[in-house]
Amino acid sequence: MPLKNGAALVAEYPKMPVTVDCVIFGFDDNELKVLLIRSDLEKYQGMWSLLGDVVNDTEEIDAAAYRVLDQRTGMTDIYLDQVKAFSHPKRHPGGRVITVAYCSLLNIKHHSLQITENELHWHNVSSITEMAFDHKEILDTCHEWLQKMIQEHPLGFNLLPDKFSLRELQNLYEAILGIQLDRRNFRKKFATMDLLIDLDEMEQDVPHRPGKLYKFNFEKYNKSPRKWIGIDF
Amino acid sequence: MPLKNGAALVAEYPKMPVTVDCVIFGFDDNELKVLLIRSDLEKYQGMWSLLGDVVNDTEEIDAAAYRVLDQRTGMTDIYLDQVKAFSHPKRHPGGRVITVAYCSLLNIKHHSLQITENELHWHNVSSITEMAFDHKEILDTCHEWLQKMIQEHPLGFNLLPDKFSLRELQNLYEAILGIQLDRRNFRKKFATMDLLIDLDEMEQDVPHRPGKLYKFNFEKYNKSPRKWIGIDF
DNA sequence: TTTCAGTATGTACTAAGTACACAATTAAAA
């Protein structure tokens, strides 16, 4: 077997543009939201699109995703996870472009959207029907990813205020999962997990009996071993 | 906001080669195996590498992965799943190459490796220390992906013969997860799932009391609704 | 002071997970 020179080999490879698209979820008013901008492509005039950009020649795709998040929202210390690559040859009207979808969750109240270029704003996920490119498919994939993730990891807390009531937490889960949960059992579940810190504070400005406020005990969570065995299908 | 022409926009994008790498797991002799070839790059002379190839200009990356699997093993109807994109700018010595890892599981006994180009053969996953490119990292990521997947989906059955004993099934889980399981509880678990069909046949040629043979009831599995709610972290 | 909206909590029941022990079966060795 003749050995090959790497540079000569790679020079022969077909080349194509690669982009990242960020699906940035937020939560407000008991609704799951996603940040979108107006597409600036002729073909998709008036349609909404995810926040994306090309991956530069010497850039990690993770880094490109963080760059997009920073450039579009100004936030830097937020959870970001690669979800999936999308590659249909006709997915971009301008030619072959492969994109890698990233998912991010942020607290709407923490970020006041100073930058509103391209009509950047929050949309209710449930009311989005059509989008530019294959972005609806990417959004749906990320939504399913999120539904799975919030059940296995304490991701949802990134979407809530620092101090939250159990009601808000349950609303978040119900909104993301799209189902109703029994309030008593939901509270019992989190009580037995013992990962919420009771702040001995009460909700303010609610038109009814205020609930207690909690924060998530990330320190305890990070120290506790994950039990990861559980065959179930 | 001035609207842009798609083709003009894409023409400006930086372009780079994209490849797929397939991590093909098998199971034999109570060991998790993976199919590797000898790298044909000068820089990695003598080192082992995953089965990969470039993605062609108008090809879906999924399709490229199936093509690699077919070209290298001759198998066409096998489970294949995208795992993750790897993009370190220096991961390929010949220049910037992004790769998307795919994972596949196949029954070693079903495929006799007619094609043995580049010294293609099965390696014990546990004994692999170093590989060409970032392939060890990709392999590790896929192994973790597999560990998670076999607990949530009946993937492991693709690695076993059509007819298998509960002992073989348990060996598979123990090998992939790297832990010991209680035999009685393991059997009870699968008994209550009620997804194994008792074939009323016995193992042959074992130097001890033969066990019953089973097959997985894919039909029943596919018809049963997934219960997917279960907050737990 | 009553009503409203929502918080807070408990209990009985069911299902699933865990730890553990012994009898039955086959092949092979004595």
Next chain:
DNA sequence: TTTTAATTGTGTACTTAGTACATACTGAAA
């Protein structure tokens, strides 16, 4: 032919987690 080794096959007591459901409490506003 008997014994031994290896492994299959099963059951029970206990603990933990999940589910369904009802009532009392609190604060704000009418």
